[in-house]
Amino acid sequence: MSQTSTRLSHTAALILKALNSGYRYGFDIMEATGLPSGTVYPALRRLERDALAEGVWEKEQTAEEEDRPPRRYYKVTRQGKLAIVEAEKKYPLIAQLLNPQEVHRP
């Protein structure tokens, strides 16, 4: 576990925290954290590769009802939740960096 937390950068920890707070897709995280898309999307890939987050495709039916292509939603894995606990110890102010807006729950 400690190995995971040492590899987690401040930005990755912030994105993981945002995912854990209910922000579920790239643009949502961009708005919540204020980070640019060039940082958010590669960070999401890295989190997924390290098994800290998991990407799931939205159901086709839901997307069709809203007349748009299905989106990829991300959620924090069990390992990711442990990493957040470690990251919060390392970066105590991380929660305050998220916008205090209402959490999207599509």
Added chain:
Amino acid sequence: MSDAYFLRQLNLLLRFASAVVPAQERAAWRQEWTAELTFVLRVHPAEAGPLAAGMLQDALWLRADHARRWCVATADHRSPSTCLIALSTLFVVTLATSMLQTRVRHAIFSQWGYGAFCCFLAMVVLSLPSTFVTRASHMGDYEAFSCQEQSGRARTTRWLFLVSKMVLTLLTSFLLSVEFTRPFVAYLGVRADWLVLIGGLAMNIPALNWVLLDQKSRCPECMRSLLSSARIGPPSRSFLAWNGIEETCDRGHGLLHLPEWETSWFRTARWLTLDASWHELFRP
């Protein structure tokens, strides 16, 4: 800028970036970005530009990650070719860096550069005897691995490998010494030439030492780095050291016995050739 033009630009960028993404991830990547852009264009059209700005970065990250995974899976860091590729890459990068700096480029290809290179070679020749005396106690010609046992091809490969490593490291050292000392020319004038000599000497001695140490820690048959270093004998037998170290070729060509010093084990380094009956224990 019209909406149609903007959409066309977005589509072009999406197509260009998706070409960068590795083939097996391309369809999913394109689908995810299409969904994101569709949503943003519908809900927050002003944010579409900033969102699309990261598309190429995301694609490049996937490509770099794919290359990294490929390197980890396929690169054989013990093989002599990997060593030569790494040294060649270092040399090419150093050369490119030098060529991009106008002052350094002019200096290298001038009469001064020719003189500096000759002086650098003189320093190499001066330092070679001491380096060889301290490091070249055995360079693959072991007692039990006599010249009769070695194939001519293995011996030629060994020497070619050594010479190639030397040439590449020395050329890189020369370029680095010129690069590091050129900024001082403005302050020191002609006296900066001495810095090139000192810098060259300071770089070529560790470089040659590394070349010889690396050569000694390779299998004399296939030139792969030896592994599984095992200490031989009881600890602190020879002051605080062990009697010696045994290393193995991972292709099963043999074992290298390195004594701590002449009286602690064998007098000199000894290569124990393993016959074909051992080969099934090693990877092909």
